[in-house]
Amino acid sequence: xxxxxxxxxxxxxxxxxxxxxxxxxxxxxxxxxxxxxxxxxxxxxxxxxxxxxxxxxxxxxxxxxxxxxxxxxxxxxxxxxxxxxxxxxxxxxxxxxxxxxxxxxxxxxxxxxxxxxxxxxxxxxxxxxxxxxxxxxxxxxxxxxxxxxxxxxxxxxxxxxxxxxxxxxxxxxxxxxxxxxxxxxxxxxxxxxxxxxxxxxxxxxxxxxxxxxxxxxxxxxxxxxxxxxxxxxxxxxxxxxxxxxxxxxxxxxxxxxxxxxxxxxxxxxxxxxxxxxxxxxxxxxxxxxxxxxxxxxxxxxxxxxxxxxxxxxxxxx
Ligand code: ACO
Numbered sequence: 289x290x291x292x293x294x295x296x297x298x299x300x301x302x303x304x305x306x307x308x309x310x311x312x313x314x315x316x317x318x319x320x321x322x323x324x325x326x327x328x329x330x331x332x333x334x335x336x337x338x339x340x341x342x343x344x345x346x347x348x349x350x351x352x353x354x355x356x357x358x359x360x361x362x363x364x365x366x367x368x369x370x371x372x373x374x375x376x377x378x379x380x381x382x383x384x385x386x387x388x389x390x391x392x393x394x395x396x397x398x399x400x401x402x403x404x405x406x407x408x409x410x411x412x413x414x415x416x417x418x419x420x421x422x423x424x425x426x427x428x429x430x431x432x433x434x435x436x437x438x439x440x441x442x443x444x445x446x447x448x449x450x451x452x453x454x455x456x457x458x459x460x461x462x463x464x465x466x467x468x469x470x471x472x473x474x475x476x477x478x479x480x481x482x483x484x485x486x487x488x489x490x491x492x493x494x495x496x497x498x499x500x501x502x503x504x505x506x507x508x509x510x511x512x513x514x515x516x517x518x519x520x521x522x523x524x525x526x527x528x529x530x531x532x533x534x535x536x537x538x539x540x541x542x543x544x545x546x547x548x549x550x551x552x553x554x555x556x557x558x559x560x561x562x563x564x565x566x567x568x569x570x571x572x573x574x575x576x577x578x579x580x581x582x583x584x585x586x587x588x589x590x591x592x593x594x595x596x597x598x599x600x601x602x603x604x605x
Pocket of ligand 1: 320324399438439476534564592593
């Protein structure tokens with residue numbers, strides 16, 4: 289058994305924070321942020337939660353697939369910024385959707401989380417355990433970002449993206465590659481143990497930007513090439529590279545390294561910033577809604593993030 293993406297959906301909180309707004313908050317400039325990251329604005333949640341954004345994205349994915357929540361058998365939420373430890377976000381989404389039949393759990397692989405969730409669903413569906421699934425990446429990173437740290441606060445945004453998949457006989461997912469390197473965990477971390485009563489702990493996201501940059505530009509091309517090889521395809525066969533949206537400079541470096549034109553790398557990081565696990569499914573939904581994705585197109589999805597973690601898959605749309 290294989291699986292097919294039958295519907296996509298996304299949700300962004302209404303409030304937009306521009307680089308100009310950030311100029312009033314930390315010592316930075318619109319020009320510096322654009323030049324180093326390509327980011328112009330991001331959406332910031334005022335009332336939305338990881339669970340509420342995930343619910344909205346799932347509702348839209350179900351609508352797009354002409355399905356109702358009652359038939360959903362599996363819900364996987366990828367998030368690294370859940371507002372509650374228990375119950376997991378996927379169970380909250382189940383309750384909101386009234387998807388009573390579904391088995392629900394979260395995965396945390398930071399910015400690779402959506403891809404890890406997708407591969408987990410693939411394993412369940414291809415083994416015949418379930419016939420369909422919702423996989424959603426949802427983040428409210430604005431709650432774990434230090435708004436006084438100009439090195440990180442300019443990068444992140446909030447949002448959620450979801451796909452609804454169904455088991456099928458035809459081969460739509462051609463290959464998956466995943467990897468983790470726990471020895472580099474300190475490069476990108478967030479140590480919020482305030483919940484456990486720890487005093488004076490730094491509870492915000494901290495990042496060694498240069499190390500993340502080096503990791504992403506080295507590892508992503510390697511794992512995309514490995515995924516293409518497994519699928520018996522080459523870079524020239526790919527219609528679009530739908531990558532984690534961390535930074536435009538990273539996308540440009542990757543496009544050069546693998547020898548594929550930048551026009552094959554759609555992006556929205558300029559409008560929405562880095563939404564971690566939500567980045568890939570939100571971009572996928574935007575492309576789907578615009579009608580850019582045609583049947584039979586070959587897509588490479590690839591992500592990288594804290595852990596460190598990385599992954600890629602090749603999909604025939
Ligand atoms: N505005 C103005 N100046 C700034 C800002 C800012 N927002 N942030 C840092 N600076 C200053 C620094 O203080 C430093 O000043 P100094 O030379 O006087 O010490 C100077 O700019 C250069 O700082 P660097 O951190 O070396 O800047 P760099 O060119 O590396 O760019 C960036 C920083 C954009 C974060 C880069 O390292 C990068 O793209 N890293 C990849 C990380 C990334 O995209 N992470 C996303 C999250 S992780 C993920 O999604 C997996």
